């Protein structure tokens with residue numbers, strides 16, 4: 001096993017974790033890592049910190065923790081930085097986000113208040129509900145160069161040997177790829193022409209890829225999900241993945257729907273609604289920004305249920321999703337799902353799910369895992385779209401030749417097999433014939 005392990009470069013030195021957007025999710029993530037380091041909390045929800053993977057045949061009874069199986073950066077080696085148009089340091093931003101209690105935050109204040117956002121590349125036309133003073137100036141080409149300098153400057157200042165970027169900033173207005181997104185040459189020409197279709201998240205992704213830094217996209221923004229940046233990532237040997245952290249309602253959907261489909265139960269409707277009152281909810285209250293999120297959330301059921309293959313079961317399915325900004329709830333989102341299912345002889349049944357979740361508490365461990373796995377991919381020489389990280393995304397970025405995989409359990413098998421593969425362990429196919437034929 002060790003001979004294969006050596007194929008992945010070791011996680012020596014410090015890892016810069018660069019976060020465009022230092023709001024609720026980013027600060028809950030940073031605070032959580034600091035709390036774990038100080039023995040004040042547990043990294044619940046993080047596979048890299050808590051999960052075991054089975055190795056070899058079932059009869060071998062061999063398991064390893066993911067963090068022992070593959071060489072991952074240790075939490076002590078992470079150095080946090082980021083950008084935000086709002087100049088609050090991470091302690092102030094976390095206090096305003098009201099995800100963690102004031103008592104909890106007070107204990108973490110020294111570590112959090114040191115982290116101050118760099119001036120952001122921000123465009124109010126793309127996120128209308130936000131105002132910010134901590135913003136860079138320049139043409140798109142100049143802004144991209146400034147981000148590249150920020151990355152280098154941050155790594156030098158903090159003596160980091162590697163970096164990874166996880167987008168934790170707001171959801172941008174909906175956008176379809178245009179001609180300027182189709183090739184590296186067209187994209188760079190659009191940069192030089194200061195083209196309005198190049199949105200800020202694309203500049204961060206471009207800067208990361210040009211700097212050899214893996215880019216993981218936690219919002220549904222197009223960001224790096226278009227031919228030009230996919231081509232650039234492959235050409236420069238950089239890992240990318242997205243889109244949109246799979247946390248509350250969509251996580252439930254990708255747990256429940258594969259189960260119902262596996263038992264060949266039909267479905268006529270899935271009605272999902274949410275109320276939330278954080279800044280993310282405020283941004284999504286703008287129809288252009290909600291459209292980006294809606295497209296991301298709607299794609300899930302279609303792929304899991306395959307209505308074309310099973311028209312008797314799923315062709316009449318009505319899938320509706322709405323999000324309502326309701327201030328009193330803050331980050332504590334409430335989601336309702338009504339699922340109209342159909343059983344034997346066409347008899348209807350209903351399932352109701354009422355999920356009282358905490359958005360950023362669910363998202364924070366995903367940010368950690370993506371940062372550590374993104375860095376692992378870089379050290380393993382993996383480039384382009386990292387589909388094995390689909391497990392973490394609502395709308396997984398995928399190669400043009402295949403459909404995205406949404407089923408959480410298929411995604412988990414893929415992720416674990418990828419880890420086994422990296423260290424030369426046998427891939428598990430669950431055939432089990434070696435036990436039954438003994």
Ligand SMILES: NC(=O)c1ccc[n+]([C@@H]2O[C@H](COP(=O)([O-])OP(=O)(O)OC[C@H]3O[C@@H](n4cnc5c(N)ncnc54)[C@H](O)[C@@H]3O)[C@@H](O)[C@H]2O)c1
Nearest residue numbers: 021023024025084120168169170171219245247279280359
């Ligand atoms: N929490 C979840 O469960 C969850 C799930 C999936 C996706 N997301 C996405 O994660 C992102 C962050 O969510 P949040 O709850 O932390 O939101 P938030 O509003 O608290 O934080 C986002 C931050 O990004 C900043 N920002 C906006 N545009 C920026 C830019 N161009 N550059 C740098 N910073 C910028 C904002 O000022 C804000 O501080 C959102 O896009 C959200 O849709 C969250």
